[in-house]
Amino acid sequence: MTNEIHGHPLVATIEAVTIWSVNAYCQTKSLKLTSNLVTRALDGLFVLDLGQIYNGSYCGVLLSYLGAEVVKVESPAGDPTRWRVVGRETHPFVMLNSNKKGVRLDLKTERGKDLFLRLVERADVLVENFAPGTMQRLGLGYPELERVNPRLVYASGKGYGSTGPHRDYPAMDLTIQAMTAVMATTGFDGHPPVKAGIAPADFMGGVHLAASVLAALYQRERTGRGQLVEVSMQDALLPSLTSALGGYFESGGTLPEQTGNRHNGLSVCPYNVYPAKDGWIAILCMTDRHWQALCRLMGRADLADDPELATTPGRCAQMDMIDEVVGDWTRPQTKADLFQLVTGAHIPAAPLVHLTELVADPHLRERGMLRDVDHPTMGRVTVYGNPLRLGDSEPVEPRAAPLHGEHTDEVLREHLGLPDEELRRLHEEGVI
Amino acid sequence: MTNEIHGHPLVATIEAVTIWSVNAYCQTKSLKLTSNLVTRALDGLFVLDLGQIYNGSYCGVLLSYLGAEVVKVESPAGDPTRWRVVGRETHPFVMLNSNKKGVRLDLKTERGKDLFLRLVERADVLVENFAPGTMQRLGLGYPELERVNPRLVYASGKGYGSTGPHRDYPAMDLTIQAMTAVMATTGFDGHPPVKAGIAPADFMGGVHLAASVLAALYQRERTGRGQLVEVSMQDALLPSLTSALGGYFESGGTLPEQTGNRHNGLSVCPYNVYPAKDGWIAILCMTDRHWQALCRLMGRADLADDPELATTPGRCAQMDMIDEVVGDWTRPQTKADLFQLVTGAHIPAAPLVHLTELVADPHLRERGMLRDVDHPTMGRVTVYGNPLRLGDSEPVEPRAAPLHGEHTDEVLREHLGLPDEELRRLHEEGVI
Numbered sequence: 001m002t003n004e005i006h007g008h009p010l011v012a013t014i015e016a017v018t019i020w021s022v023n024a025y026c027q028t029k030s031l032k033l034t035s036n037l038v039t040r041a042l043d044g045l046f047v048l049d050l051g052q053i054y055n056g057s058y059c060g061v062l063l064s065y066l067g068a069e070v071v072k073v074e075s076p077a078g079d080p081t082r083w084r085v086v087g088r089e090t091h092p093f094v095m096l097n098s099n100k101k102g103v104r105l106d107l108k109t110e111r112g113k114d115l116f117l118r119l120v121e122r123a124d125v126l127v128e129n130f131a132p133g134t135m136q137r138l139g140l141g142y143p144e145l146e147r148v149n150p151r152l153v154y155a156s157g158k159g160y161g162s163t164g165p166h167r168d169y170p171a172m173d174l175t176i177q178a179m180t181a182v183m184a185t186t187g188f189d190g191h192p193p194v195k196a197g198i199a200p201a202d203f204m205g206g207v208h209l210a211a212s213v214l215a216a217l218y219q220r221e222r223t224g225r226g227q228l229v230e231v232s233m234q235d236a237l238l239p240s241l242t243s244a245l246g247g248y249f250e251s252g253g254t255l256p257e258q259t260g261n262r263h264n265g266l267s268v269c270p271y272n273v274y275p276a277k278d279g280w281i282a283i284l285c286m287t288d289r290h291w292q293a294l295c296r297l298m299g300r301a302d303l304a305d306d307p308e309l310a311t312t313p314g315r316c317a318q319m320d321m322i323d324e325v326v327g328d329w330t331r332p333q334t335k336a337d338l339f340q341l342v343t344g345a346h347i348p349a350a351p352l353v354h355l356t357e358l359v360a361d362p363h364l365r366e367r368g369m370l371r372d373v374d375h376p377t378m379g380r381v382t383v384y385g386n387p388l389r390l391g392d393s394e395p396v397e398p399r400a401a402p403l404h405g406e407h408t409d410e411v412l413r414e415h416l417g418l419p420d421e422e423l424r425r426l427h428e429e430g431v432i
Numbered sequence: 433m434t435n436e437i438h439g440h441p442l443v444a445t446i447e448a449v450t451i452w453s454v455n456a457y458c459q460t461k462s463l464k465l466t467s468n469l470v471t472r473a474l475d476g477l478f479v480l481d482l483g484q485i486y487n488g489s490y491c492g493v494l495l496s497y498l499g500a501e502v503v504k505v506e507s508p509a510g511d512p513t514r515w516r517v518v519g520r521e522t523h524p525f526v527m528l529n530s531n532k533k534g535v536r537l538d539l540k541t542e543r544g545k546d547l548f549l550r551l552v553e554r555a556d557v558l559v560e561n562f563a564p565g566t567m568q569r570l571g572l573g574y575p576e577l578e579r580v581n582p583r584l585v586y587a588s589g590k591g592y593g594s595t596g597p598h599r600d601y602p603a604m605d606l607t608i609q610a611m612t613a614v615m616a617t618t619g620f621d622g623h624p625p626v627k628a629g630i631a632p633a634d635f636m637g638g639v640h641l642a643a644s645v646l647a648a649l650y651q652r653e654r655t656g657r658g659q660l661v662e663v664s665m666q667d668a669l670l671p672s673l674t675s676a677l678g679g680y681f682e683s684g685g686t687l688p689e690q691t692g693n694r695h696n697g698l699s700v701c702p703y704n705v706y707p708a709k710d711g712w713i714a715i716l717c718m719t720d721r722h723w724q725a726l727c728r729l730m731g732r733a734d735l736a737d738d739p740e741l742a743t744t745p746g747r748c749a750q751m752d753m754i755d756e757v758v759g760d761w762t763r764p765q766t767k768a769d770l771f772q773l774v775t776g777a778h779i780p781a782a783p784l785v786h787l788t789e790l791v792a793d794p795h796l797r798e799r800g801m802l803r804d805v806d807h808p809t810m811g812r813v814t815v816y817g818n819p820l821r822l823g824d825s826e827p828v829e830p831r832a833a834p835l836h837g838e839h840t841d842e843v844l845r846e847h848l849g850l851p852d853e854e855l856r857r858l859h860e861e862g863v864i
Contacts, residue, residue, distance in 0.1 A: 058671060
């Protein structure tokens with residue numbers, strides 16, 4: 001660490017200036033902050049977030065929680081997720097856009113594009129997840145922006161990526177789930193395919209995109225240059241299918257695709273969601289030790305002693321019998337009692353939790369992963385905390401998502417120095 | 433970028449030495465590589481991967497694809513996923529451990545622990561996802577390792593994290609799905625809960641952990657210090673539930689939790705998987721323009737012109753009718769024809785793909801996301817490529833996962849300089 005500026009006058013004045021001014025100052029002077037000024041991983045970085053719906057927006061909110069200044073740039077129409085409810089923001093929008101500043105900017109006007117390019121000059125990262133070709137049609141593809149700012153990390157979230165025969169297919173979470181066999185492998189054998197209740201393609205895509213940005217920022221420390229990074233939602237989703245693909249390859253494609261609540265490769269047993277008196281309980285035995293402990297709880301020394309059941313492959317061969325035994329044992333008990341009993345024996349287990357319970361979950365609340373903030377049109381609203389916990393980084397207290405264009409003037413004034421008169425004119429012309 | 437060493441003799445000799453020697457050299461000299469030597473984001477970084485099963489292993493493989501030297505350290509028993517099939521590695525193990533070197537090391541012996549600490553001294557990153565308390569019991573918690581190497585980024589993947597009332601619960605993907613309402617929100621209303629066919633908690637946890645590592649490495653560039661980073665699988669999974677949580681909050685908890693293949697907040701319509709003559713097709717209309725285009729395809733000008741159906745909330749109010757109309761239109765057609773027709777009109781759609789089709793998917797093959805490598809015990813085997821595409825980074829050609837302890841001698845010799853005689857003794861004593 002040789003190029004820090006210990007004792008430089010910057011240290012004394014730092015608290016009087018805003019983060020983005022520090023960023024600008026350091027970029028200008030090619031200096032880095034001294035370590036005692038860095039309280040978060042991405043302090044001083046400036047991110048232009050063109051993300052919309054879930055994928056890009058999630059990438060942006062992760063970067064904001066790492067300390068970056070994230071400016072969400074929306075068209076005059078706004079993020080499609082913002083307006084699905086009449087008269088106020090939607091919960092999904094507010095949940096994925098905490099901490100961001102909101103800028104309304106019409107990139108289809110020459111003036112709007114020009115202002116955007118001036119922001120790009122000062123930006124460290126741009127995030128976008130438009131349909132294929134959109135940025136190119138706007139004249140805002142990577143080659144154009146690289147010319148404006150070679151230090152820019154340009155992050156492109158796409159459904160299928162920019163190469164390969166499917167690159168131009170329109171893509172959303174539902175279609176990626178269909179195309180990546182998530183639906184084919186969810187649900188009970190012989191029943192209709194069913195999607196996951198989560199949006200795994202959008203969010204796997206979004207967090208992989210954030211990881212790519214961070215890798216490129218790290219590389220920039222050594223090369224001095226940004227780069228184009230890309231994540232295909234399908235690529236990002238694929239590895240989470242490892243159990244099903246493993247089962248497919250191991251069996252030569254003879255296993256059923258849908259395995260209900262059993263392991264998707266049918267290669268762990270017990271592994272299921274068993275009935276309880278008042279709901280359901282998930283129990284699984286990853287190791288032979290877990291199985292021995294479960295047999296003790298069930299009072300089934302005979303099974304514990306059966307050499308045919310001593311190993312995972314042996315138990316998998318008698319899955320129906322074992323699931324019946326475990327289910328008969330769980331059925332008359334409450335899920336709370338079972339949970340305490342089974343986890344008390346260090347066997348992985350969990351009661352099946354409903355949304356009503358989840359939103360009040362004392363654990364997620366204590367960790368600050370679910371928390372309430374005040375929003376101007378919605379009042380008190382629940383948002384996510386930061387899933388990336390860095391021990392030596394000061395936590396970011398979440399700020400409610402911006403209104404449409406809430407910080408347009410502020411950002412253009414502070415980053416580009418636009419005078420009030422010009423801002424007024426841009427508003428009149430509908431550019432901002 | 434002031435502290436690079438343009439023209440330094442290192443440049444001339446670089447190709448003759450191995451990556452880890454460069455790393456060691458640069459650490460010793462406090463130098464950075466010049467930009468023309470950096471071909472990948474994490475070139476020269478040394479990662480100790482104690483990851484097991486899916487979560488930690490996925491984090492490690494992502495770092496390997498970014499150019500880091502990743503050494504997977506396994507106990508004499510080996511990663512539980514390695515041995516689920518008798519006599520050879522399993523497919524899941526091989527799919528998640530490409531590019532890594534394999535070291536067998538008994539951390540429960542004093543000598544093994546001592547060797548490990550010497551590796552830690554030279555490491556940039558450590559990844560672990562053991563059960564809560566395991567590393568502490570081994571005397572390898574963050575405070576101990578920070579003393580050995582303050583530049584170390586110590587990445588801890590946990591089920592519920594190290595704080596909060598649930599912190600000590602044993603956790604696996606299945607239990608996190610249960611505890612985070614993924615099961616409660618998957619499947620058809622009135623039917624049993626069902627888990628997702630993927631392992632979203634493991635993989636969301638793994639990629640968030642990789643993102644945390646990258647953020648901490650970036651912060652280290654400015655502070656000179658590593659830190660403890662932690663990702664709870666539950667925290668990482670939670671945001672992907674945004675549609676369901678949005679629907680819950682918007683409706684005051686009155687929506688059904690399980691919505692089959694409909695949007696989990698029931699706030700987009702059409703949005704479903706519709707029957708085709710030979711399977712299923714997913715179709716959704718995120719915008720009013722999509723709806724208008726779909727009505728044209730269906731020859732239903734009457735619906736296109738109905739002002740009550742012109743907006744998303746209006747269509748959601750008549751979801752049953754619309755799903756019936758769309759289903760009646762799709763039922764007599766093949767999924768391939770429908771796919772071409774609907775995506776041709778720029779409406780997001782996808783045929784439901786089965787595992788047999790997925791493993792041969794020409795798009796995933798062309799992008800190199802699914803690719804075949806040779807493995808000593810398994811022959812030709814399919815593994816994942818890199819979902820993190822960095823435009824200016826040279827791609828890593830995947831190398832098959834290591835055998836148990838395949839590189840023990842090599843790593844201990846090259847990183848710690850152990851002579852052959854000592855290696856022989858350590859083998860005899862069962863330490864390695």
